[in-house]
Structures are given as C-alpha cells and as structure tokens.
Amino acid sequence: MSVVTVQLGQCGNQVGQELYDVICCDAQQGQRKPYCKASCERFFRQNTRGDLVARAVLIDMEPKVINRSMRKAAESGRWTYGEASHFSQKQGSGNNWANGFCVHGPRHREVVEELVRREVEHCDRVSGLMALMSVAGGTGSGVGTYVTQCLRDTYPKSFVVNHLTWPYEAGEVIVQNYNSALTLSHLYQLSDAVLVHENDTVHRICSRLLRIKHISFSDVNKVIAHQLGSVLQPALTADSQGVYSRSPVGIDWQVSAPSGAERSRSLTGSSFNTSLANLLILRGKDVYSAETGGFEDPALYTSWLSPDAAFTSWKSPVPFNKYEKSATLVSNSQALLRPLDNMVRNAWNMFASRAYVHQYVRFGISEEDFLDSFTSLEQLVSSYSQLC
Amino acid sequence: MTQSVVVQVGQCGNQVGCRFWDLALREHAHVNKTGVYDEALSSFFRNVDSRKADSGACAVGGRIQHLKARAVLVDMEEGVVNEILQGPLREVFDSTQLLTDVSGSGNNWAVGHMTYGSAYREQIVDKLRKAAEHCDCLQCFFLIHSMGGGTGSGLGTRVLSLLEEEFPDVCRIVTSVYPSAEDDVITSPYNSVLAMNELTEYANCVIPVENQSLVDIVNKIKHMSDGGMAGPVIKKDSTIISGRGGTSGMEKPFDAMNNIVANLLLNITSSARFEGSLNMDLNEIAMNLVPFPRLHYLMPSLTPLYTLADVNVPTRRLDQMFSDAFSKDHQLIRADPKHSLYLACALIVRGNVQVSDLRRNIERLRPSLPFVSWNQEGWKTGLCSVPPVGHSHSLLALANNTCVKSRFIDLRERFTRLYRKKAHLHHYLDVEGMEQSFFSEAVTSLSSLIEEYNQLDATKNKVIHDAPRLSIAT
Secondary structure, eight states, rough: EEEEEEEHHHHHHHHHHHHHHHHHHHSSSOOOHHHHHHHHHHHEEEEOOOOOSSSSSEEESSHHHHHHHHHHHHHHSEEOOTTEEEEESSSSOOHHHHIIIIIIHTHHHHHHHHHHHHHHHHHHSEEEEEEEEESSSSSSIIIHHHHHHHHHHHOOTOOEEEEEEEEEEOOOOOOOHHHHHHHHHHHHHSEEEEEEEEHHHHIIIIIIISSOSSSSSSHHHHHHHHHHHHHSOOOOTTTTOOOOOOSSOOOOOEEOOSSSSSGHHHTTTTTSSSSEEEEEEEEEEGGGOOOOGGGGGGBBOOOSOHHHHHHEEESSSSTTTTTTEEEEEEEEGGGGGGHHHHHHHHHHHHTTTTTTTTHHTTTTTOHHHHHHHHHHHHHHHHHHHHHO | OOOEEEEEEEHHHHHHHHHHHHHHHHHHHHHHOOOOOOOHHHHTEEEEEETTSSGGBBBTSSSSEEEESSSSEEEESHHHHHHHHHTTGGGOOOGEEEEHHHHHHHHHHHHHIIIIIHHHHHHHHHHHHHHHHHHSSEEEEEEEEESSSSSSIIIIHHHHHHEEEEHTTSEEEEEEEEETOOSSTTHHHHHHHHHHHHHHHHOOOEEEEEEHHHHHHHHHHHHHHHHSSSSSOOOOOOSSTTTSSTTTTTTTTTTHHHHHHHHHHHHTTTHHHSSSSBOOOOHHHHHHHOTTTOOOEEEEEEOOSSOOTTOHHHHHHHHHEEEEHHGGGGSSSSGGGGEEEEEEEEEEEEESSHHHHHHHHHHHHHGGSSSSSGGGOOOOEESOOOOTTOSSSEEEEEEHHHHHHHHHHHHHHHHHHHHEEETHHHHHHHTTTTTHHHHHHHHHHHHHHHHHHHHHHHHSOOOOOOOOOOOOOO
C-alpha cells in the first residue's frame, strides 16, 4: 500500500522534504527487513538505478524552495525526488488565497493532475493521497485547496488527507486569518481527515523540550516531520494498512505527540478536552505491557461513543527513529477549538471593516464567498464546542 | 525567478537610481564569487554578449559578459544622465534605455506631466515595453522620483499612469522623495500635491522618504564619525551612506542621502534576489500592508544606520536593531509611528537571524505599539539569508501607520498658503492641457486621504468590541 503526497508552497515543500528524510532514516537504519520493506513501499519507489524515489509531487508557484528541497534530498544520498515530478512557476501567489485558488490552481490544473496521475500509476496499490501545505500563505493554502478539490474529483474513492501547518498566531502573514478561513471552510467539505500542526505549539516544543536556543524554520519543520513520520510509518507491519475512518464531524485530527513515551501522561490530564476519537501509536520496547487505561476513560469521550469505539491503539515493538520507546497521539478533539475560534474571530473582525477584501475581490472571491466560508466555520466551531 | 524594472525619473530619481545600481552590483559581487550569471543577478540585470546577434541576451547559468541594468532613465535635462554616462556606471546602461530632453521642466509639475508627458508618451511606452520584453516574468516596476520638482513629480507620475495603463497586472512600487519645508523650490507644495493625487490613484505602494530626515541621519552619522567619540564608530565597510564604505570619500553632497534611499531599495528587493527561510515576494508587500486601496503609503525605517563597532553582546545588538526600527530617529520621514496607529507592519530582515529572534522581538515590542483593532497581529515578516555588504544583519521596517498623515497635513498647509494667494498659478495654467480644477481635485483627494487616516486614528485607545459573530442555527 502506498501513499502519494503532494507538497504545496514553501511550507509544504520544506515539511515534505524533512518528512521523507525522517521516514527514510527510520526505515533504513538498523530496522528489520519487513518493516523497512513496508515503509519503503509506502513512501518510495525505485528508479532504474535502484535509488529510492519519494512518491511525491512538488508544486510551488515560485522555484526557489522546490530547487532547494530537491537539492537537499539529493545531497542526503539516501533518497531523491523524481526528476520530473515537480512543477513550479516563476511568480508566487503573493499570500493571496484567491490568487492561488482562482487563478494559479485552474491555470495549472492539467499539469498537476498529470504529475499526480503518473505518481499514482507507479503504485501497486494506493492507500491514500496526502497534501502537505500551510494555511497561511497563498500557494499552499489557495492552490493546495484547489488541488485537494481536484484529487477529490479524480480519486473519489481514495483516502484524501491534508496536513496543515497552522501559522504562528502573529507575525507571518497579515492576511493569514482570511487565508486560513477560506482554506478550512473548503477542506471541511473535501478532505477525509485533516492533520494539523500549530507553529506556536511546535515552536514551544523546540524551545522547552528540545531546548534549542536559536530556533529556525528548519528546526520547526523537523519536529513536524518527526511527528508526522511517527503517525504515517507502518506501525502494524504484518498488515500495514492503518485503519482510518472518516471522522464524524469532518476535520481536525490533531497530532500532539510528545517527544518521548514518558510525557504522554500529561496529555490525558486535561479532561475538559472532550475527544471524539483518539489514536495512540506505541513503538519500541515493552509496548505490549504499557498501561494505556488512561486513554479509555469514558470521561474523555462523548456520551454517544464508547471508549471501545473511540480509542484505538497501534503497538509495534519496532522502534521509531532509534528511540527506545515512543508514543504518538492523534486526537480528534476539542484541542483545536481554541485556535480555530481565534482564527474565525480575528478574520471576522477584519471582515467587519472590510479590510483587505479588495485584494481578494480582484481575483474573483466575493464578499458572499467570504460569508459562506464564515458560515461553515461557525458551524464547525459550534459542533466541536457542543461535544460532551 | 521574477524580474523587476527600475524607472528613474528626474534629477533626484536618477541620482538615487544610480546609487542603487552601484550598491546592487557591489552586493552581488560580494555574494557571487564565481562570475556566473545566476538567478539572483537576473532579477535586476540582463547579461548581454555584444558579439552575439540580436541584443545578445545570455541565459542564466552562463558566465557574466556584460551586465545591463533593467532600468529606464528619464530626465528632461541632460546633466545628470550625462554624468552617469561618463561615470563608472556607464557600462550598465545603453542608449536605448535613456530618454532625455534639454530644457528641463522648470520646477513645474504641469510642464512635466502635460507638455513632456504628451510629447514623449510614445517613446516612454516604447522603452518600458522593451524593458519588459527582456524579462521572462516581470513582477514589479520600481519608480523612483522626487515630489518637489517638475520632471520627477510631473513626468514621473505621468509614467506611473502609463504603467498602470500598459501593465495593469504588474505591481507598481513608488519611492517618492518629499521636499523639506525649507525647500528652495517655491512651487514644491503645488508639485507635491498634484503628484500625490496621481500616487494615490495609480500606485500599489508608495514609500515616502523625506529629504529632511535624510539630512538629519547623514548629519548624525557624520557627527558620530567625526566627533571622535569612544564608543560608536562607523564600520569601515558599511555602505549605508557611501558606496565606497565607511564615511570616506563622500562623493557629492547628496550622495550620502541618496545612498540611504538606495539601501532601502536594496533591502526591499533582497528577498526577490536571494534565498531565505521565509521568502517575502514583492507582490506580498501590497497584499499584506494595504488594507484599503488608497491607504498605500508605507513608512520606511532602516536599521542599523549608526553601526556600533564594538558592542560585544550579539543578541543585544540584534534586539537593538529591532527597537531602533520603531524609534523616531530611524524613520525616513519625520513622524513618530509609536504614538499613532499601526494598520500593518512588515519586517524585512536580512542576515543571520532566526525565526526565534523574530518572534522574541515581536513579542517584546508589540505591547508598546498601538495596532488597529481588527489587525492586532498585523505583522508580516521576511527572512533573507544574505546580509548587506559590511553588516551581519539588517532590518527594514515598512509601516502602514496613520502618522504619515502629519506630513500630508503639513504639505496641504504649505499648498493652501500659496493657493490662497493664487501665487505662481499662471505658470501652471499657461501650460496646455492644465486646468485650475486639477488643483482643487488634487487638494480634495489629499484631504479625503487625510480624513481616512483621521477616522482610523479616532479608533485608537477606544475599546473596540469584537464584531458580533454570525449565529448558527443548531
């Protein structure tokens, strides 16, 4: 079973490159053969020279980041990107979701679909497609949403996941709340699951847990890639397809993985955070004797779903990335409610004074489109906040 | 990779432009040691092999043959352009990029805008098109001009409207040098107000720079280096006020001032020219900083200006750079942003600065800076890994701040003082195509711009409640 990823925009292409690096390292370094084989089959194909080639399509509206990611991959000496599996233009989307969604996306639809189709045809069996993107910028969010829509149309029965990098609350892109609102309201309809990483949270992991003094984007991306890798790597090697299901409310699977097994305890402490479902992935030593009863507490879940149904654990004695033990939690819960609500509030306040709206209208997104997006996001906020 | 074209109009525009090309070449020479014509160079330079047929353009990746600036030089007198053609930069321009006349605009906006604008319209459009044809993805036009004179102000703004007409999808960033109150051109308030009407109408962004601020900065730098003070010393290779580095060999009186403006342009374009962990494209500037189409005046501040050679704590020096960017002394117009309202703010950082440095400083500075209620997190940041020559890092802040209106109010006052007496008006009305209504329209436009800033300013310090959210039937 294989996964084809589509990396979009600066963030998607940086995270993607780190992700394949983590996966490749984990699979190759001193691992048992079946695991290595399953992991490689999932994420890589082999070219005629026998090199590992990532099952990825790289898309950006400007060339610098893609060139850099491809160069870094080639320099690793372990894997590369397909020579022809990238597409870039010369001029970025300028942080404008409308420019990405209404202009760049449709204009390059055929090229992108062709690249994805070729990558899919390299797979014996496709278990899903994953788009890696940020929600703040123009290309990742705008083109990313458009491409997700195309994937949904072309592969109606396949599992389509989005990995979203949520921007810092302040300071990256001023119109990030608009871009996020437009992205999420569309993905809500399109995606089977949305995995979210908040830059602020990851930044805190870098400073508090990893104690990095001068945190660079590369550090942040490494942590994201690391967590994402631990979720995506085949944990059950015997039958390597993890069981995903469409989440009842629709979106928001939050990955909140600690960097070591010992820290998982604190995550269950916040009982006010009602979960719809949790997935726990344990890897390494003593996984079968690990006490996971805390995750089966009915208080964690909604009244209409029993812990048996809402909680899944995957255990594998194969260590992840040379950790003696590791644990990853993927949670569909109220954890994202706060950032989501903040985003909607900030975007709505801005929209109330119609600031920046003219920049979107220019490319074909009207005030009504904004209102539609706000409506569906308010619905989402309300659904999540009413969980009990 | 995208390309940009610089259009420099009038004496001031051409002088600033020249400093820009000089510094840009130095910067690329510093970074590009291999002599290969790379993507970075291609954004502002063409590589031409004169031995080849038809224009002889060489592709990216080959050796540098002859670098030609992607520029159009326009002046209605010959002095400055001739000087350029005799100077060290003569190689980077060829005659097809130049447009000159002999008689000048006599400090009269109408002569520049109407007379020359009409006479040279075809030629200007032709030269702009040629410059555009040399680009495979034209992203931005940079117009450099002054507001006070006749050519820069009049013809410059005419060129701006031509750009809008011919290339509606290409971003237009205008650097406008505003005259001092004690300007020796008596009609400069007329020229400036007439020009502002055009800027408000046709530019995507305007970066105003004030002569007086430049004078103050240059004086302060000189004072520091001449004063023999123990602490602050201007670094020898800093190119802030002199292309040759340090404060040595101040070439001409205005060179130091023009150099500062050129540095501003160098920083704005840095992310378009070099790699970085957080790219900031030129089209992102207007997208992030212009919430309402007419309010596109972005106050620049540049740091470090007064380089301290021996501060030993690097983080403190870095944090100081961020603090300075918001202090009055570092603004390139005379206004105090801290005591007015920020609509949005961009930080363009160059050099060895990480995202954590950026975050720490934004966190630190944010409490002291008033932002408009609906844009409390109104920060846009860019990180470019290549610092300017002679520095380890640098910062350019572009602020959309209501304090810019104080300059406009000032300008309107000076305009009204002249206009009330109808002083010098006949010089303008004698020009064919010029009508008195242009004056009243221009001043009305300026007043309504000021009023728009006033209305936003009025929201400052008021408790603004969140807009009531959409309610959803559950």
